[in-house]
Amino acid sequence: MIRLEKRPEPSRHWAYATPVLAVIATMIAGGAMFAALGNDPLVAIRTIFWDPLFNEQFAAFSRPQLLVKAGPLILIAIGLSLGFRAGIWNIGAEGQYIVGALSGAGVALAFYPLEAWFVFPLMVLGGALGGWAWAMIPGILRTQFNTNEILVSLLLVYVAEQLMASMALGLMRSPDGGGFPGSRNLGDYPAAYNDELIAGTGMHWGVVAAFIAVIFAYILLNRHIMGFNIRLTGQAPRAARFSGVKPKMLILFCLGVSGALAGLAGLFEVAGPAGQVTIDFNVGYGFTAIIVAFLGRLHPVGILLAGLLMALTYIGGELAQFMLGLPAAAIQAFQGMLLFFLLAGDVLTNYRIRVGRTEVA
Amino acid sequence: MSTAHLSIEGLTKAYPGVVANDDISFSVAPGAVHALLGENGAGKSTLVKMIYGLVRPDTGQMRLDGKPFDPASPNAARRSGIAMVFQHFSLFEALDVAENVALGMDNPPPQRELARRIREVSETYGLPLDPARLVGDLSAGERQRVEIIRCLLQDPKLLIMDEPTSVLTPQEVEILFKTLRKLSAEGTAILYISHKLEEIRSLCDWATILRLGKVVASCDPREKTARELAEMMVGMELKTPDRTGTARPEVALDVTGLSVASSSPFGTSLRDIHLKVQKGEVLGIGGVAGNGQEDLLAALSGEVQTTPDAIKLGNKRVGHLRPNARRALGILAAPEERLGHAAAPDMSLTENALLTGAIREGLTRNGFLNWPAAQSFAETIIAEFDVRTPGAGHAARSLSGGNLQKFVIGREILQRPEVLIVNQPTWGVDAAAAAAIRQALLNLAMQGTAVVVISQDLDELMEISDRFAALNEGRLTTPRPTKELTIEEIGLMMGGAHDMDVAHIDETMSEVPA
């Protein structure tokens, strides 16, 4: 019989090894899934993980997409990781992403067609504030009424989606759009456009913001008392209170930061790659970022790597859809599987597996 | 002795890094009250878990009435007539008494019938209990009654009691002993686990003494002195903590009219507490578990804030201040629960040093952490308090109870507090570490710190405190000099026998020779 035995302290080796193991296990299980769908598993895996970066035919188009997709994922995941470390579960980043995009785009549309240097900075501010405010709803409900932030933040995603639909159809609809839903394209408004900073790399301000967020999060968690308090609250809430942490402050801080970062991600997306507010603007970055945060071990550098990997599966998935006719949903299932393997592997960090005679359970 | 009821032959159980039980052999006669004596970590719990079917031994065997006995589960043990009263109760707060009793039986009768039998048994043994009450609303003593009645309803042949008196007042202990003697006279054997020597001397007719997982002696405890038993248990001569110096007349901590509503649904609210502690004085606060100890510590440490006037440091009003503001002024505390409250289990000792030391030790600057300083603070604690660990980088949970407790207490003492409040400073700690901690607290008082020791261990409080007060249902008695107090008076301060009554125990039964 196999049984688990608690380690005297968490194993650092396994903490680093499990994400790698999880990726390998997911490739094997995913390969099996692709085979079941009638594809050659090796070809499918190569199409997803190799071709977007190194295939001569596709890489030129795909490589910049890597940063375009990784930017929002990393930005959102960094914010989420702070809360997750403290046991504060904001799973409504998708909604904050939407509202950030709406408020940021709203700023741009309000100034249209003014060409001034301050338009874009104000949009950035607007996006962050929008996401922050949306996250403050679960935050305040949690601190004032002890309402579960998981459910509230998630339910607000559906509200945000409806809000966006209403904006795309109503208030923000482009007067020049011939009655079609969707706002003006910010790509045609230079003062508001979040263009590529270096042509052909996919690098835009959102990606820069993501890198800055990684650095700040690293400093916060490792060098600052606030980061220490976040970790302490997650590991031992009573000890945190004893230590002097104000739980309500911490909840508002974590939700606020994650909301603002998700809002920023939405703003950079709507002002750049997406270009306009449409009904189907959001594509699930807010949810995938949850996987990114866990896959990165809630560690800023890990999240950076995990964000790039997850972006790769997005691009590779599209490529596989195009080349092999692999359904788009397969990638979603693939990402879910990755999270399962990761969570399953975590047991090795805290427990030793013993094979031997069983305890009476 | 007649043929053994339970006999244990060469039982061994090893866990990684420690042999919890090493070749244990002894036997319990029918109807005997047999003591299992040993300090924390001696292996008593593992041993009884094997008898109760919760843990399987690696080697060795047990016999019950001469037949091989190898229970695969607690249910199997219960079917063989073994019942157990747990130290940390196996009760469910949100369920009522009858439901709790039913859960401990294999074939409980219908609820109404069960309620009738609960009343019947509680009458017979003088353990009054209302089957319809929620267990969460019961006192610690009443909860123990639930456990005992649950056992008695199954007519056990062997009753295991794991540290049963730690939650009782001295008066309640007397009543419990009468119940146990009655049971023993009726033929039920009792395996009585304790580290309290006087209890064992007054109750038990044979004692097996464990140390570090081995049987080191067995004797008739009535023929030994408490001191002899202690030395067998600990394996060395323990020196009682010594103290010199006396309290100074200045009041350090002044609590007036402190009332705090409980934060948890089954908690105890603090009601109008008054106490003064002088510089250099040790105030002991006794009381049975669950009478507001944790809430008192939380109110004094600043985890819970009150009105400014309720708590004063000298003349300074501090009741409204949060923990860090109080630390800055010199009020430090060490809560009871080591893992999860006083320390974060998965964090390193360095991080745990930072947990309370950031303010007074200057471990942060503008919010940025000074890791080298935190590490050297942790290393100082480790060195000065003889904390056994490979290094400050190791997780708190990897330390033994005694070592972690030394770390936690040391962490506060080294910050030179004006006032130090500790709750259960030696709970679950081996005797050597406990003695070291008590001595450290006394040394601190000698340097002029006002020390408040909240504890459920009366012997400890008698040993180190200048004055004694008791918490009972959230109220604190007026503190009195410890030297003037008798054990009866202390028991009455703790609430006496509460609502327990002896009347139903047959008087002749209580005369059964102990």
Next chain:
Amino acid sequence: MDLASIDPVLLIAALMVAATPILLAAIGELVVEKAGVLNLGVEGMMITGAICGFAVAVETGNPALGFLGGAAGGAALSLIFGILTQFLLSNQVATGLALTLFGLGISALIGQSYIGVKPPSTTDLDLPILSDLPVIGPILFQHDAMVYVSIGLVIFVWYLLKSTRVGLVLRAVGENHDAAHALGYKVVRIRLAAIAFGGGCAGLGGAYLSLVRVPQWTEGMTAGAGWIALAIVVFASWKAGRVLLGAYLFGGITVLQLNLQAAGMEIPVEYLSMSPYLITILVLVIMSADKSRAALNAPASLGRAFHASS
């Protein structure tokens, strides 16, 4: 706007249908949470149940088999959660989220070839006399069998928890798993059974959605129903009877806003569509503001991992 076009009898009848998927999922989750496990994957199990039920019903032509398939699909998915949280001791919140993400993906994958397909129809019961009663007949006695099954399940769970040994043990495990273990109960096994039951119920709810309520298959068709089911368990403060009340209240709001949309109310459709979510949040706030009650009813071990240490 033409409010007169809203027929109260049809409205009430429709609310029972609208409430049934959520009722099924919520009563299952209630049992899971009573056992001390927080499974946030209800949405994922529902959508998996929706497609499994749909696929089985289409392939066999038998809606009853479809419902069984839905329940089996939900239960199968829930066992992934069960294995991860009970044996591998993973974090329940994270694992529940993973279950939802995975369920959404796998269901879309299975559902590829079922988009636009019509399922075999589920017939409504036709009870002689009862169904023909005026007003009461259409409201209470002209539904499909699953509406009554869902109500029956609520009664079953209520009885199970209140009056049976199994229910007592289940509550005990959820209240204090260490004590239950010390008394010899198999905590992990009991919890696995509860998780599978919850998964089955959620799957059944999902199948009801795709076979009766909509009835067709579209990706992401649960649209938050699983999360609302979780909210209803909180609203009900872990009491079976109040789950019924909560689900029907919610069903009423859904149906009412749909009717208002149809009646051409002045408010934009999007704002009506967000109303069920907003009202769910409001109800959560009201319930959670009362600390004492919530604290008393919530199982004390909810969401905590159990590992039988020595």
